[in-house]
Amino acid sequence: MAADFAVVLDELDTTLGSIESVIDVDRLRREVAELEQQAAAPDLWNDVEAAQALTSRLSYLQGDLRRVEELRRRLDDVGVLHEMAEEESDEATAAEAERELAALRKEIDELEVRTLLNGEYDSREALVTIRSEAGGVDAADFAEMLMRMYLRWAERHRYAVEVYDTSYAEEAGIKSATFAVKQPYAYGTLSVEQGTHRLVRISPFDNQGRRQTSFAGVEVLPVVEQTDHVEIPENEIRIDVFRSSGPGGQSVNTTDSAVRITHLPTGIVVSCQNEKSQIQNRAAAMRVLQARLLAKRQEEQRAAMDALKGEGSSWGNQMRSYVLHPYQMVKDLRTEQETGNTAAVLDGDIDGFIEAGIRWRRQQETVAAN
Incomplete structure (x- = not known):
């Protein structure tokens, strides 16, 4: 189990490193700092539309920066936590580390998908x-x-x-x-x-x-x-x-x-x-x-x-099928992504389909x- 944990941890470290490179964390920090300086200007709200665009972009980039920094901190911490559990043969702590690693895998996978959005207009509303x-x-x-x-x-x-x-x-x-x-x-x-x-x-x-x-x-x-x-x-x-x-x-x-x-x-x-x-x-x-x-x-x-x-x-052109009878199934015809929980999909739970x-x-x- 320890070997499996180490393999997954190493894979996630590599993936997150790739994400940090694509996002260019240093450039992101510089842009956030520049926008924060512009947002502090006393005449910012003289042009309401421009001010809203600036503050919206600042909020979004701050969230991006916090997210990737937090994932890096948690990934470092979960490695230390697992080492402690191994040294002390602490099963409860080992289980906690496993749960955190699974959560990190899901969040890093989601962030990796965002780095694929690099088309000319992908960053738009x-x-x-x-x-x-x-x-x-x-x-x-x-x-x-x-x-x-x-x-x-x-x-x-x-x-x-x-x-x-x-x-x-x-x-x-x-x-x-x-x-x-x-x-x-x-x-x-x-x-x-x-x-x-x-x-x-x-x-x-x-x-x-x-x-x-x-x-x-x-x-x-x-x-x-x-x-x-x-x-x-x-x-x-x-x-x-x-x-x-x-x-x-x-x-x-x-x-x-x-x-x-x-x-x-x-x-x-x-x-x-x-x-x-x-x-x-x-x-x-x-x-x-x-x-x-x-x-x-x-x-x-x-x-x-x-x-x-x-x-x-x-x-x-035809991309997704929603079958409510005679069985329950939503299936994407391009990616083969599917689920039997049609109610959840129609209630907005479509992130899995979008990421696929x-x-x-x-x-x-x-x-x-x-």
């Missing part, structure tokens, strides 16, 4: 859109289930979320919804969730109790920043205003504050109705439109690269590069 697809009212209900799943996931991690637009279906569920996850690396983390999700269950909307298969699509985009240079001339957009509405078409606003923007050259349409004023809704809708245009530009660049390589994308997806994506990129 995420803009998530969920749409009902084939399956009628069941698909609309499934889209709402997925929205709740992601909102619960964000809540579990204490990530801030802002819902921009929700289009309710007539009978139940939603036609579509768009929301932002305001957390660094949310895009890199959630981007592996993009694709078509499939639900199999006994339909609660079928009075004959038949099994129904329905589909919902998840789109994940990086939130646009000033450096992206996504300029949209006024003459390329049409802006319509309308009255916000809630479930069943009931009015939730007595003024025409909701905004719909149509990008004329591409036909992309976005809307926002969840803010209190027309100005706020227009600003939010423009952010969504910019993100969609940035994604379109990325797709065109990828298509051009694929054409040069003479190959298409190997990433399938990030590792799978890195493998695909490595294969494509060779």
Whole structure:
């Protein structure tokens, strides 16, 4: 057992050393110090948006630094604890060291996944859109289930979320919804969730109790920043205003504050109705439109690269299946990650699927590069 402990401890020490190298702990400390100095400026809050961005990034980096330093301290301590237990033949202390080593393995594995998020936009906040697809009212209900799943996931991690637009279906569920996850690396983390999700269950909307298969699509985009240079001339957009509405078409606003923007050259349409004023809704809708245009530009660049390589994308669109009948199973069709605890997954416990997806994506990129 002592030999096994030493082997695992050595493996974790190597992995954590690699993480420290990738994160560049010294650079991280310098950046935290610089941001702390900027955050102490007396005129910081003269520009509220810039101040919020700065303090949010500082808080995130401080958390990153604390996390890796704490893991290093605990890894050193658990080695000492195990040595003491061995010298004194103390079984209780040895068991405590084993439990701590298992906990460290889980946390270091999770942190290692974060180091795989090194794409151009991975560090951005995420803009998530969920749409009902084939399956009628069941698909609309499934889209709402997925929205709740992601909102619960964000809540579990204490990530801030802002819902921009929700289009309710007539009978139940939603036609579509768009929301932002305001957390660094949310895009890199959630981007592996993009694709078509499939639900199999006994339909609660079928009075004959038949099994129904329905589909919902998840789109994940990086939130646009000033450096992206996504300029949209006024003459390329049409802006319509309308009255916000809630479930069943009931009015939730007595003024025409909701905004719909149509990008004329591409036909992309976005809307926002969840803010209190027309100005706020227009600003939010423009952010969504910019993100969609940035994604379109990325797709065109990828298509051009694929054409040069003479190959298409190997990433399938349908990515996860949720089966509630005749058995309980959620399975990722790319990574083979699966669980029988469907209730936990639909309540936001999706970290295992996300981590497996990030590792799978890195493998695909490595294969494509060779």
